[in-house]
Amino acid sequence: MATTYAALLRGINVSGHRKVPMAELRSVLEELGHRDVRTYLQSGNAAFTTDSDASEAALTTELEDAIESRFGFRVDCLVRDGAYLAAVAAACPFPAAELEGKQLHAVYYSGPADPERFASIDRDAYLPEDFALGDRVLYLYAPDGLGRSRLAEVVGRPAVVKGLVATARNWNTVRKLIEMTHED
Incomplete structure (x- = not known):
């Protein structure tokens, strides 16, 4: 098949x-x-x-x-x-429909995004930026875009993602990839 x-x-x-x-x-x-x-x-x-x-x-x-x-x-x-890809989008805890594509990102990982990796991050220090974990993915809300995100730097540190391949896509690209891989 x-x-x-x-x-x-x-x-x-x-x-x-x-x-x-x-x-x-x-x-x-x-x-x-x-x-x-x-x-x-x-x-x-x-x-x-x-x-x-x-x-x-x-x-x-x-x-x-x-x-x-x-x-x-x-x-x-x-x-x-x-x-x-569709399941990742459906599970997004942020209001994707209300945000610009540059404000929301999916950071895909080669393996599980174990919560322990991120436990030491003081999330309150980066508000209004925030993140949530899913199935081999981290959802990153960066209202000013990824290029200005302080939180993106922290969640992407080598010590945090050690041993994983990680690659980020903005929500516009996430949607386009779902469209491109949709099977009738």
């Missing part, structure tokens, strides 16, 4: 570094045997359909290996199916 996934690449095409042109990313995914490949923006968002019964972790490793082979550097990736 075919499944549609989103591939989320971390830290590419930033300030001219680690360039992965989206046309070439589409080619890489097609060469891996995936179909209906499409990309969104230049920041490493792709959707694809596959008949493979491989796990998300196996699809992730396959994509990371293929990118390294093509471009000569390794890129951390996360692969998530459309049902997961």
